[in-house]
Amino acid sequence: MNPSSRARGLWAALDARLALHNFLYEVPAYANTLPYVLGAVTLAGLVILVGSGILLGQFYAPDPGVANQSIRIIIAQVPLGEVIRGIHVWAAHLTIVILLLHAVRVYATGAYRFPREANWAVGVALLATMLALFFTGTVLRWDQQGIEALEHNIAFAGLLGVFGGWFSPAFSSHVPILTRLYMAHVSLLPLVLFILLVTHVYLVRQHGFSPYLTSPAAAEARYTFAHHLKKAAGYGCIMLGVALALAIILPPGEGAAPVSGIEVTKPAWLFLPLYGLENLLGLQGLWGAVVFFLWLLAVPILDRDRTPGWQGRRRALAAGGTVLVVLIGLAVYAKVWSPVAHLH
Amino acid sequence: MGRPAAVLSAAVLILGFAFGPAAVSARAAATPRDALTLVRQALAALEVTPPDIAVATERVIKALFARDTRGVDMPRVREAAQALGEEDTEAAAAYLMAALRSGQTSSGGFDMSLWRPVQPRVTGTPGAYALLAAAALLIAAGGLVARR
Numbered sequence: 001m002n003p004s005s006r007a008r009g010l011w012a013a014l015d016a017r018l019a020l021h022n023f024l025y026e027v028p029a030y031a032n033t034l035p036y037v038l039g040a041v042t043l044a045g046l047v048i049l050v051g052s053g054i055l056l057g058q059f060y061a062p063d064p065g066v067a068n069q070s071i072r073i074i075i076a077q078v079p080l081g082e083v084i085r086g087i088h089v090w091a092a093h094l095t096i097v098i099l100l101l102h103a104v105r106v107y108a109t110g111a112y113r114f115p116r117e118a119n120w121a122v123g124v125a126l127l128a129t130m131l132a133l134f135f136t137g138t139v140l141r142w143d144q145q146g147i148e149a150l151e152h153n154i155a156f157a158g159l160l161g162v163f164g165g166w167f168s169p170a171f172s173s174h175v176p177i178l179t180r181l182y183m184a185h186v187s188l189l190p191l192v193l194f195i196l197l198v199t200h201v202y203l204v205r206q207h208g209f210s211p212y213l214t215s216p217a218a219a220e221a222r223y224t225f226a227h228h229l230k231k232a233a234g235y236g237c238i239m240l241g242v243a244l245a246l247a248i249i250l251p252p253g254e255g256a257a258p259v260s261g262i263e264v265t266k267p268a269w270l271f272l273p274l275y276g277l278e279n280l281l282g283l284q285g286l287w288g289a290v291v292f293f294l295w296l297l298a299v300p301i302l303d304r305d306r307t308p309g310w311q312g313r314r315r316a317l318a319a320g321g322t323v324l325v326v327l328i329g330l331a332v333y334a335k336v337w338s339p340v341a342h343l344h
Numbered sequence: 345m346g347r348p349a350a351v352l353s354a355a356v357l358i359l360g361f362a363f364g365p366a367a368v369s370a371r372a373a374a375t376p377r378d379a380l381t382l383v384r385q386a387l388a389a390l391e392v393t394p395p396d397i398a399v400a401t402e403r404v405i406k407a408l409f410a411r412d413t414r415g416v417d418m419p420r421v422r423e424a425a426q427a428l429g430e431e432d433t434e435a436a437a438a439y440l441m442a443a444l445r446s447g448q449t450s451s452g453g454f455d456m457s458l459w460r461p462v463q464p465r466v467t468g469t470p471g472a473y474a475l476l477a478a479a480a481l482l483i484a485a486g487g488l489v490a491r492r
Contacts, residue, residue: 068458075462083475143461144388230489237486245479248472250464256391257458259384261376262403264396339396 022205023229029222031209032231038102039204040228043197044236045095048243052088053186056081060140062182067142068257075254086247087240092134094239096270099130107299107320110313111210117300119203124296126196129189131270136185138268142178143255145265150177152278155343156286214309263341266334276330279340295323379416380444382407384459386424387440391461395433404428404440417446 015021030036059078061070074081103123106112112120139150154177157164169177205225267275277285303316376382386403389396404425407416420443427436445456466472 069455072458072462144392230492234486234488234490234492237489238483239486241479241482241484241486244482245476248475248479249466251466253464254462256388256461259381259388261381262385262389262399264389264392264399339392341399 023226024224025205027209027223027225027228028212030212031228032223034235035105036209037228037231037235038098038105039200040232041235041239042095042099042102044232045091045098045239046193046197047236048091048240049088049095050190052084052091055084056088057186060182062140062179064142064176064178067140067178068254071141071254082251083244083247086251087243089252090243090246090250091239092137093268094243096130096134098239099127100270103127104320104324106210108313108317109210109213110303110316112300113303113306114300116203116207116210119200119207120300121297122196122200122203124293126193126200127296128293129193129196133185133189133193134268134270136181136189139178139181140185141254142258144258145255145267147258147260148263148265149267150181151260151263151343152286155283159283159286213313263343264339266339269331272331272334273327274330276334276337278342279334279337283342292323377410378412378414379407379410379418379421380412380414382410383416383421383440383443387437387444387459390433390437390440391459395437397428397431397433400433400436401425401428404436415444417443420446 011020056074059070059074059081061067071085074085076082078084106120106123135149135153139146139153153167154169157167160167165171166180167177171177172180266272274286274289277288279285281288299316302319305312305315376385382403386400386407389400389403404421407413407421408418408425420439424436424439424443427433427439441456441459444459
């Protein structure tokens with residue numbers, strides 16, 4: 001038996017048991033262009049994050065008394081600990097950037113329109129879950145930025161009343177909230193993310209790739225989904241390489257052990273618009289996040305224009321562009337302004 | 345949704361949110377009065393980039409007037425206040441650390457090194473260059489796979 005027939009035999013044996021042919025459904029040529037592969041690249045980023053996160057989890061102590069120290073031990077004493085932590089941190093930033101670009105592409109091309117409204121809602125929930133993972137990761141650093149993020153989290157939970165109960169330290173008085181947020185970061189949120197991801201991919205499979213906006217002829221199927229995944233794996237490899245290089249060139253340090261009761265830091269870049277809104281409106285500005293996500297969920301309802309091509313996207317693009325400009329404006333304002341005390 | 349269900353939902357939402365603001369204002373009212381916490385807060389304000397001199401100065405002044413000065417070497421805090429007046433944040437941070445260190449040695453241990461940040465360091469070791477080469481290989485291999 002020659003190698004190729006052996007490989008075919010192995011494929012047939014695996015396919016018979018795992019139904020792998022389901023991944024060989026046809027996709028249009030444009031599905032393998034960079035704008036349309038960003039969703040799958042996000043998935044590759046998640047694989048990097050899970051892998052590096054599992055390694056970090058072996059050495060991180062989610063207890064307020066020792067959390068900061070355990071990160072210092074990861075940096076200074078664990079073999080390759082600083083590099084793995086750097087990969088985790090940078091891959092988180094890169095994955096969020098790619099996810100946002102994916103969301104912008106889906107919005108710009110109107111891929112949320114019938115029959116994909118439900119999948120858009122699942123995507124919005126995925127974005128919220130990813131932001132929650134990023135946020136809890138920030139708190140787990142347990143430095144000044146981490147504790148200030150946590151205090152904002154608790155204060156916003158106060159605004160939510162009984163609905164914010166889980167986020168309050170009083171919810172479980174004998175377990176530190178840091179420990180519960182760690183549990184959320186490594187099990188609860190990844191579980192939610194997994195369920196949403198499976199639903200997202202399932203719905204993509206059911207509805208197929210969203211039609212190409214300007215050239216319906218491009219919808220002709222030329223590749224299989226396996227090609228799409230291979231492409232994403234390639235970009236995922238690039239992402240891992242970039243994260244590794246950044247981990248070496250710009251390793252993330254660790255702040256001093258935190259002290260509560262002051263606000264002298266600013267959040268990570270993706271929360272800067274919210275921080276800017278908080279500067280303007282006080283703690284109530286945090287409702288801006290709720291308004292933003294409600295707007296995202298309502299997009300398929302608000303946009304009823306069915307005119308084909310970019311012609312039908314003008315109003316939606318104007319609305320999206322306005323939101324984007326406001327978000328960037330708030331972020332720039334928050335970046336240049338000195339830290340403001342919102343809670344104390 | 346029927347009308348009774350809608351009314352019930354609205355009532356639950358209103359009652360739920362009603363518990364919020366009181367809890368927030370109660371939290372905001374709490375400010376530390378002991379010099380140890382105030383000095384630690386001042387130090388934290390100086391450890392961020394850029395240092396927050398206004399917050400640090402405010403906390404140091406409060407610490408100077410605090411009744412509970414346990415665990416803090418107060419003369420050092422006065423020196424820190426002077427340094428802050430001259431906007432010498434590095435000296436002020438060093439004085440505050442010294443104030444805590446002197447106080448802590450008399451009252452028992454805490455790892456003082458945790459109160460200073462770990463600065464990111466770029467090492468030019470052969471291991472670092474090997475990892476950079478691995479990163480370049482990953483990028484090149486990924487590029488090949490993505491282009492095929």
